[in-house]
Amino acid sequence: MTETYTGPTNVEDIEDDADSAVATLDRQAEEILAEDRSFGVRPLRQAIREDALHARDWGRTRTGRLRHAVEENPVRASLYALGIGVVIGLLAAR
Template sequence: MTETYTGPTSPEDIEDEVELESARLEREADAILAEGEARAFGPRPIHEAVREDALAAREWSRARAERLRRAVEDEPIKATLYALGLGVVIGMLIAR
């Protein structure tokens, strides 16, 4: 029952520990932001930018296709009914 607290003895000690960690995190965040800005706004050839955007679009579409494929495999009846309903709606719009 007579334990003594042996932590920091003054408020300055506590602030220094927190300040060091926050300063490190702030430096890391600044480095990440600077790298992102350099990639986004830095001078680079247009064909390189288009190629990177095409790769990003391709990866996005592959992920979406895989997600759709899993959804159809998990619930084929539900997917069939959605497709049928969408076909009916499109058919009604085209018939107008």
């Protein structure tokens, strides 16, 4: 139970095993998509990386807004957190 996950921490660090069937299918799919560029189809990995970057930026923006709101009204934020905790506690007790 003391083991920690030491896998890739960055999207670019993820690599495929070149000998696996998944990697072969992935290469074939990328070749098919590369042939049909007239529709503006992006390669799957590029689309996933762009979506991951967009999600990270969205999360950072929301975190900054939340931090600012809590700093401006700490009492209100604490009361909201307390109320949400009570509601979750009541729902969990059912």
